[in-house]
Amino acid sequence: MKVIKFILCLLFGLMFINAGLNKFFNYMPMEKPTPEQMKLFSAFGEISWLMPLVGIVEVIGGLLFIFPKTRALGAIVILPVMVGIVTHVFTLDKSPIGMGIAGVMLLINLWMIIDNKEKYKHLVS
Template sequence: MFMNAGLDKFFHYTPMPKLTDAQIKVFAAFNEIGWLMPLVGTVEVIGGLLFIFPKTRALGAIIILPVMVGIVLHNVCKDQSQMGIIISVVLFLVNLWMIVDNKEKYKALVS
């Protein structure tokens, strides 16, 4: 899902649902910052690729975490569609699960 979302930020192949006025303002602000969406797309693609392989999954989970927090906050605060909230929370929980599951690999970073 992360790789698909990241690639869509570059190639725009997924149709956009009808946006609310609040979402239009948010996306207009994102577009004003020309480098933001390509950066988020790059992080999603790299994090998604790293997440696939068990050896690099811990790094992928950490890379995706800030993007995932932003997605959950956007869906809860601005989108508020049931399906968007459910999907983002489930993906966030999977991300947290991977972080907890790989906690031994992070000990060197925080010791």
């Protein structure tokens, strides 16, 4: 079980590191956006600091998520980005593959938060 958890966390972290680096270097091709997605992307373009901030959070959160000692912090750092991804995929994208990937990623993130709940107790007391 420990090996499976490590592999899932490694893949999760690497996916977020890759997504964050892509925000800066644009090396992954994108499908042609729908008109609704174009509205969203143009709105994001108006806020020039937003995508670099999301990219930095993805890279840092992904790095933290990989290592067991910092995984609890990484899971919390990634959670707002993960909520944004799930919201986007389930409202605008609606592709079954995207929904599946986003759903699995959200479950992994929630699993790590629940798995590390003891580390969060002092934050909410």
